[in-house]
Amino acid sequence: MENLTIKKLTDLIMQQAKEKGFGSKPEEINTMEKIALIHGEISEAMEAYRDKKMTGKDGFSEELADAVARIVHLAGIYGVDLEKEILKKLEGNKNREWEWDKMNEEHT
Numbered sequence: 505m506e507n508l509t510i511k512k513l514t515d516l517i518m519q520q521a522k523e524k525g526f527g528s529k530p531e532e533i534n535t536m537e538k539i540a541l542i543h544g545e546i547s548e549a550m551e552a553y554r555d556k557k558m559t560g561k562d563g564f565s566e567e568l569a570d571a572v573a574r575i576v577h578l579a580g581i582y583g584v585d586l587e588k589e590i591l592k593k594l595e596g597n598k599n600r601e602w603e604w605d606k607m608n609e610e611h612t
């Protein structure tokens with residue numbers, strides 16, 4: 505699929521959500537449950553990575569895609585403009601400094 509944007513992806517996911525009954529309005533879903541399911545996909549990605557299963561069914565790649573699809577679905581339900589929000593985040597990071605020596609987060 506050429507030139508897929510987050511907006512187009514959102515449209516595709518929301519179209520399928522309507523067709524399959526996954527919910528397309530806040531009153532049609534349990535938001536806390538949807539957030540928990542996003543957590544679940546992230547945990548599956550972590551387990552796949554731990555098991556060195558990077559591709560294929562239930563692999564790291566698929567689980568990351570599952571997480572993104574669920575996030576895009578939830579954003580679509582609430583009308584969140586993910587492109588705008590991500591660009592805002594990137595802009596905010598430009599001049600931000602992190603004190604890595606005070607954090608338990610590893611980078612090489």
Ligand SMILES: [Mg+2]
Pocket residue numbers: 545548566567570
């Ligand atoms: Mg999954």
